[in-house]
Amino acid sequence: MHSVSPDRDKIGAGARPESDRPLLAVLRGERHDPPPIWLMRQAGRYLPEYRALRAEKGGFLALCYDPVAASEITLQPIRRFGFDGAILFSDILVIPQALGQDLWFEAGEGPRLAPELLDGDLSGLVADAQILTPIFETVRRVVAELPAETTMLGFAGSPWTVATYMVAGQGSKDQGATRSLAYRDPVAFQRLIDAIIAATVDYLCGQIDAGVEAVQLFDSWAGSLAPDEFRRWVVAPNRQIVDALRSRRPATPIIGFPKGIGEKLPIYAAETTVDAMGLDETMDPVWADSVLPKDLPVQGNLDPLALLAGGDGLAAAVRGIRAAFPRRPHVFNLGHGILQQTPVSHVAQLLAMIRA
Template identity: 85%
Template sequence: MENRHAFDRPLLGVLSGERRDPPPVWLMRQAGRYLPEYRALRAEKGGFLALCYDPVAAAEITLQPIRRFGFDGAILFSDILVIPQALGQDLWFETGEGPRLAPQLLDGDMSALSPEPAMLAPIFETVRRVVAELPPHTTMLGFAGSPWTVATYMVAGQGTKDQNPARRLAYRDPAAFRRLIDAIVAATVDYLCDQIDAGVEAVQLFDSWAGSLAPEEFKRWVIVPNRAIVEALRSRRPGIPIIGFPKGIGEKLPVYARETGVDALGIDETMDPVWADGALPASLPVQGNLDPLALVAGGDGLATAVAGIRAAFAKRPHIFNLGHGILQDTPISHVEQLLAMLRA
């Protein structure tokens, strides 16, 4: 196998502070349901969770969008809820309704759980398989859920509209909630270190529900735990870039960037890119922030949105991406349109 480190990888260059033109591009959830090859493999192999723990299938799914589109980053096919499962909760997916976890941790008590970190081993085998087949210019990306978002699922046993159960517990019994957060932090650091050891070259922390917290709670349950993960990774696996993606936090974005210490910042589609560019440190790499619905629509609307984002970030290191995950009904031709505009 060729030595991947002998080749230039544009995405890693941007994460190290370089500006590239055209910008490197990958799409959140790029390995998934909008691709017919993914749907065919899932029909053959079975449910989503089974695919996550099947290294052969998960590696194939991770590589599918790379083969089709030549993205600059390959994102590991997995799920943020493997951490609660490794911490001892049962995890399954209800058709049409999403993930379920049991028992619920409405009081934050984890004493009935029996952690099984070894169950994550197939995911690291997936990484090794992908890296062995990845084009030399493509960066291998790993990820985990940020502690607050993971905790919201663990407490409620499922996704909720406004993360009410976790927010109530955090106010009612902050000590119990802190113990839960600390357990997630420790498990996440180990998980990401193992991903890195298997071949991951950069990691992203997904905080899908970071925008649901009041300011002081945001500092306590988003800033502090993410900073702990960043510091631990810097100590244990120095040199690996860390992308933070705190969805929906609005004006808190500069505080998150400054106080967590992430190497790059993912920006969701609700954020004005001109404001973000002015509010963030000039040298900080950013990622985003195309509305996934603009990609579904395609045409002139997509072209206008892409041009606006590129103009806003014209003077800083920028990775082009969506502001959240690609939608199931996204036409492949629109992804091709996007790439043609970026690479023209």
């Protein structure tokens, strides 16, 4: 595991004073009891204040590029719950937009991108990295208002997952179009992956320069690949991003979150050298604790449906996860994003259990 220096560089840190931020400390390898907590998608549709703002402002993508609205949404769960981390309100598909694809969201159906890149050819697109500038302004606005103890988290999609949307023009159950392209024309697909890597590194550096203190790489579809393809299209690109960020912004911890990889977990951890591993809800935390390096921080891995259910089932799940990591640095989180139907009271119940 790469050891992140506790002496944070001042690039993008602004005037926010140094303080004891438990989440940042754990990502640097310290253990805290109780563990710090944040939730994937903690800023969003389960909150009535988010729904009210969206009704006033309009569509999801417009919110992502509106620094005033996006910073307010990022801060809403911090004000309500006092999470230890604030996660930037944005979307992984802003990178395809920066690379020149059109992006929109169909009501009830999810994202759409055009043109589809079924041959992996980017040559017809006109890249425009400036489209991401409002997102950096969102970060600056959030950091200016965050409590001193709260860590500012940024993120990006990992190249494989981003590529699956770029190639097919939308999400899919098996990522078949993208997997086929990778087998059929790996040279062309590698060019697409390389373009995503370069854009992602610049994007994450921009977030860090604006004040982000740790970043997460989301690889939602990492579990769809055969072993050799997994190493080529998930492990290698993420390692390139990690190496580039270590070179350019060495003080920033990097969380890897490859969903659905099962027994490939130790391979991903060892070969990407991320600073912390996010575990999805299907991962046995006791097994994960046994196969990962003993000092590697982990994050996760409560089933979002357990949080939706609440009550005794939630309490039992929380106890099991905490017991699985008796000595390891641990950030409590979900195994994937919070569900829209989750009662706010269940989130309050979760925090009360963690912080008791």
